[in-house]
Amino acid sequence: MRAQSMPRTDPREERMLVVDPQGRVPRDAAIGDLPVFLNAGDVLVVNDAATVPASLECTAPAGLEVRLLARDEDGSWSAVLFGAGDWRTDTDERPAPRHLEAGELLEFGALAASVVTVSDVSPRLVRLRFDRDDVALWRALYAHGKPVQYSYLEREFALARFQTAYAARPWAVEMPSAGRPLRGALLVELARAGVEIVALTHAAGLSATGDPSIDALLPVPEHYEIPPRTVETVGRARDCGARVVAVGTTVVRALEGCVVTHGELRAGADSTDLLVGPGFEPQVVDGLLSGMHAPGESHYRLLAAFAPDSLLLQAHAHAASAGYVAHEFGDSLLVLPGADSVSRPRRDSRAG
Amino acid sequence: MQKQHIRDSAVFLTGGSRGLGRALALELGRAGARLVLMAREPEPLEAVVAEIRAEGGEAHALPADIGDVARATEIAGRAAALVGGLDVAIHNASSLGPVPMPPLLDTPPRDLARVFEVNLFGPFAVTRAIAGSMLVRGGGTVVNISSDAAVGAYPQWGAYGASKAALDHMTRTWAAEWEGTPVRFFSVDPGEMDTRMHADAIPDADPATLARPADVARAILAMLGDATRAPSGARLVASAWEVAR
Numbered sequence: 001m002r003a004q005s006m007p008r009t010d011p012r013e014e015r016m017l018v019v020d021p022q023g024r025v026p027r028d029a030a031i032g033d034l035p036v037f038l039n040a041g042d043v044l045v046v047n048d049a050a051t052v053p054a055s056l057e058c059t060a061p062a063g064l065e066v067r068l069l070a071r072d073e074d075g076s077w078s079a080v081l082f083g084a085g086d087w088r089t090d091t092d093e094r095p096a097p098r099h100l101e102a103g104e105l106l107e108f109g110a111l112a113a114s115v116v117t118v119s120d121v122s123p124r125l126v127r128l129r130f131d132r133d134d135v136a137l138w139r140a141l142y143a144h145g146k147p148v149q150y151s152y153l154e155r156e157f158a159l160a161r162f163q164t165a166y167a168a169r170p171w172a173v174e175m176p177s178a179g180r181p182l183r184g185a186l187l188v189e190l191a192r193a194g195v196e197i198v199a200l201t202h203a204a205g206l207s208a209t210g211d212p213s214i215d216a217l218l219p220v221p222e223h224y225e226i227p228p229r230t231v232e233t234v235g236r237a238r239d240c241g242a243r244v245v246a247v248g249t250t251v252v253r254a255l256e257g258c259v260v261t262h263g264e265l266r267a268g269a270d271s272t273d274l275l276v277g278p279g280f281e282p283q284v285v286d287g288l289l290s291g292m293h294a295p296g297e298s299h300y301r302l303l304a305a306f307a308p309d310s311l312l313l314q315a316h317a318h319a320a321s322a323g324y325v326a327h328e329f330g331d332s333l334l335v336l337p338g339a340d341s342v343s344r345p346r347r348d349s350r351a352g
Numbered sequence: 353m354q355k356q357h358i359r360d361s362a363v364f365l366t367g368g369s370r371g372l373g374r375a376l377a378l379e380l381g382r383a384g385a386r387l388v389l390m391a392r393e394p395e396p397l398e399a400v401v402a403e404i405r406a407e408g409g410e411a412h413a414l415p416a417d418i419g420d421v422a423r424a425t426e427i428a429g430r431a432a433a434l435v436g437g438l439d440v441a442i443h444n445a446s447s448l449g450p451v452p453m454p455p456l457l458d459t460p461p462r463d464l465a466r467v468f469e470v471n472l473f474g475p476f477a478v479t480r481a482i483a484g485s486m487l488v489r490g491g492g493t494v495v496n497i498s499s500d501a502a503v504g505a506y507p508q509w510g511a512y513g514a515s516k517a518a519l520d521h522m523t524r525t526w527a528a529e530w531e532g533t534p535v536r537f538f539s540v541d542p543g544e545m546d547t548r549m550h551a552d553a554i555p556d557a558d559p560a561t562l563a564r565p566a567d568v569a570r571a572i573l574a575m576l577g578d579a580t581r582a583p584s585g586a587r588l589v590a591s592a593w594e595v596a597r
Contacts (some may be wrong), residue, residue, distance in 0.1 A: 046488055048437065050429045135412070138433050142426040160425040166484035168437035170429040184529075187487055192532040199437075199488040229490050 001292055001316075003152035004325035007161055011183045015324055015331040017292075019315050020340035021307040026315040027339070028322065031181040031332055034289075037342050040194025041242040043233055044289075047176040047250045048199040050167035053145030053159050054174070054206075055087070060107040064097050066128070067148055068173050069206055070220060075134065076116055078220070080209045081124045087149045087156075091210035099123045111140040122213045138170070148174050148206065152327060162328070171223065172204035177328035178248030178290045196237065198230040202250040218298075224254035225269040234265060234284060245287040245336065249302050252276055255284045278304035287336035292319060292326040306335045358577060359384035362435040364482070366418050366474075367445030369396035371547035372497070375569035376442060381409030383573060388431040388438075390414045391445065410435075418445045418474035419466065428481035437485045440576065443475035443519075444497040449511040451552045456510040464511045471515035476522060483526075483535055491534030493576065496523050498539040498587065509553075520587055527585025536584035540575065542568045543591045563591070 058064035065082040083095035112131040119125035147162040162175040202224040257272030293299040367373035368389030381404035394415040404411040447470035486492025501509040502516035526537040546562040
């Protein structure tokens with residue numbers, strides 16, 4: 001599947017492939033058709049984490065890029081180191097950075113951090129402590145940092161391009177991109193149609209590090225916070241048989257991770273490293289809106305908890321041959337029980 | 353329609369270091385809001401934050417220029433990092449343009465542009481960055497501080513008046529676009545107040561004829577707290593509200 005190299009001008013024409021888990025054939029639609037597929041009372045759960053400008057170019061020592069991975073409760077940050085070059089080079093082909101020692105100082109312009117520890121798993125995985133408190137640090141990160149982006153993109157894009165329309169707290173080091181197509185007009189249309197839109201915040205991590213030993217660790221435990229309103233709304237939906245649709249894999253992992261940890265969905269903050277795959281039985285989530293991912297990626301394996309593998313393979317093959325595009329500015333996949341009972345999308349199906 | 357409860361609300365306020373903004377910040381702090389205050393100069397802003405904290409309120413300073421629209425994403429992110437997703441945003445920071453205020457013929461275009469950057473584009477850009485968050489968290493309120501100069505055509509008030517008229521109309525358009533959702537938009541005309549901005553504009557005004565910012569701030573808080581009285585998109589006049597109470 002081709003990567004979408006830049007944002008498209010009319011977000012409502014972005015495509016959406018619809019899979020009914022009890023169905024036989026995936027259907028072509030557009031993201032603007034989402035209100036047709038959802039009923040009043042259905043719940044759409046989004047991850048409202050804002051994207052952190054998590055890529056920091058080291059000015060001393062030179063030839064080093066730091067990508068923040070997660071903020072720990074003590075205020076330190078785990079981070080992945082990259083060698084010379086930048087996002088224009090494929091992640092797997094970036095040269096390794098030189099090894100750092102605990103206690104070394106890194107400078108990013110006026111911002112500095114000391115290396116607290118270097119991981120035993122890989123010398124590219126480190127823990128950093130910045131030279132200022134959180135309030136001053138956010139100011140500096142927004143000044144010196146850039147959004148993490150990858151080599152399939154056509155050019156460098158501003159941070160605002162990597163935000164969902166509803167982003168709030170800067171918890172995600174990469175955009176929770178499943179929700180990117182949910183722009184203002186579509187959100188308002190869904191809300192007016194009686195779809196309950198609720199949020200949780202999940203600290204989405206890096207999707208690739210170019211280091212197999214670090215990738216094997218992913219996902220590291222990621223913080224999430226579920227507000228009371230979301231718990232109440234999801235509870236009401238389940239009580240009356242409405243569907244709970246997670247927007248993105250981070251939402252699935254937060255909701256289902258909460259149930260695995262606590263035995264029920266409850267409000268509050270916690271962290272999860274839950275990996276969802278075939279055989280996992282979701283307790284809260286009925287359907288999923290996500291981006292396009294290839295078989296073999298962890299996102300793809302998560303889909304297998306919601307639809308038969310044969311149907312997902314068929315959907316992926318169709319998407320590839322029909323010219324669907326992938327990655328954060330790409331097309332979407334909707335896995336939704338009952339989707340096949342919708343007679344037709346409003347917009348013409350693209351040629352399949 | 354829902355009431356806007358101030359206690360424990362996350363409130364973002366620009367122009368918070370003096371005049372109406374400072375008065376609003378103090379009242380909101382006393383009402384239990386969790387405040388992010390924005391203004392260009394750090395020291396006066398930190399002083400208001402200290403005042404609020406001394407009274408037991410929660411306030412945080414975010415020194416930045418609202419007219420720098422490229423920083424809207426950063427401003428929204430940093431505000432949320434401080435107090436979580438916003439429940440209320442009050443766009444109060446305003447620029448008169450050059451003082452003494454010239455007639456339009458003598459107003460350089462770049463001065464008009466700067467007035468619009470502060471009074472219109474900045475509030476627009478920040479509202480874009482936060483309204484979606486309000487929707488997915490169950491609602492919110494955006495307040496745009498207006499002026500009688502948005503309605504009356506006063507000589508020497510051309511740049512400022514046009515920017516406030518545009519802001520008022522944008523408020524109505526936001527409200528129309530978001531009708532049927534729990535995100536609400538209001539314009540508020542605070543009336544003429546005894547502030548430095550007023551003195552800059554009309555140096556020989558008699559302060560006895562001007563409202564006290566603290567009184568106007570209390571009226572605005574009352575309006576916010578009883579939002580059932582007005583539909584989203586309404587233009588609220590503080591002096592009339594006070595009279596109606």
